[in-house]
Amino acid sequence: MSSRYYPIILERTEDGLNATFPDFPGLTAFGVNAADVVAHAETGLALHIAGMIEDGDTIPEPSDIDAVPVDEEAPPEAGRLLVRADLPGRAVRVNVTIDEALLAAIDAEAKLRDTSRSGFLAAAARRELAQRAA
The missing domain is CATH 3.30.160.250 (Double Stranded RNA Binding Domain)
Known part of the structure; x- marks a missing residue:
């Protein structure tokens, strides 16, 4: 960043x-x-x-x-x-382990929002971090 x-x-x-x-x-x-x-x-x-x-x-x-x-x-x-x-900053590839049902739900929601899995997870993380800061 x-x-x-x-x-x-x-x-x-x-x-x-x-x-x-x-x-x-x-x-x-x-x-x-x-x-x-x-x-x-x-x-x-x-x-x-x-x-x-x-x-x-x-x-x-x-x-x-x-x-x-x-x-x-x-x-x-x-x-x-x-x-x-x-x-x-620049995008960095990471390897994470996540429950398959949760991953399926994330993928479905990302598709509804016309974004990628990575984009959805990054946006969710930003919201959580901003909420914590507030």
């Missing part, structure tokens, strides 16, 4: 902080404090990128945090931070 660091723009709300992602329009995160909003931002970004990868979309390069223009129509900024995103 390779890591990238994407900027988020923080805005103060009555209940905490809202974060927007200049490189991912429409993606937002909320937290009651900076640590909370960063944790939610990283989890949301990981899920968003996983979805983009599944859809075959290109993952954008991170913007320079200082080069992102100030949005004059948005509420005043409370700050700018970088959040980490881990992007998948």
Whole structure:
């Protein structure tokens, strides 16, 4: 996996902080404090990128945090931070042992979703890891 660091723009709300992602329009995160909003931002970004990868979309390069223009129509900024995103590296072949009935169920579900066994297992693993991080 390779890591990238994407900027988020923080805005103060009555209940905490809202974060927007200049490189991912429409993606937002909320937290009651900076640590909370960063944790939610990283989890949301990981899920968003996983979805983009599944859809075959290109993952954008991170913007320079200082080069992102100030949005004059948005509420005043409370700050700018970088959040980490881990992007998948090259595919590696592995050998695993799994119950044959479970494997048949995985293959059937992968076929319904128009993906491969490997793609299905990788997506399931990403969801589990993201859920644990949240």
